[in-house]
Amino acid sequence: QVQLVESGGGLVQAGGSLRLSCAASGRIFSSYAMGWFRQAPGKEREFVAAISWGGSSTLYTDSVKGRFTISRDNVKNTVYLQMNSLKPEDTAVYYCAADEKYFGSYYYEYDYWGQGTQVTVSS
Secondary structure, three states, X not given: OEEEEEEOOEEEEOOOOEEEEEEEEEXXXXXXXXXXXXXXXXXXXXXXXXXXXXXXXXXXXXXXXXXXXXXXXXXXXXXXXXXXXXXXXHOEEEEEEEEOXXXXXXXXXXXXXXXXXXXXXXX
């Protein structure tokens, strides 16, 4: 198993930036593809970005392309989400997720989840 802990959320004005981190412990971090998802109040959990086991491949939902960047450090056992040009519609709880076999955008395919970190973007 792997345990995931997100950090880096907060309150930021529109146009600002935040960097989320997700620290993993447990099994070998490079054994897991990683994803970021978000959930706003009253809405379903939404895919944001994913990164493959070694970091060579990434996926993004259209609404964040060009603004968000996912990366990972397999030595520090951490995955990051750099968020630039933030918009009020980016406001949500952000979750990181891990899976040994799946790399993609379907949340139900990921086996392990963090507790989430709140991101609030004011207009």
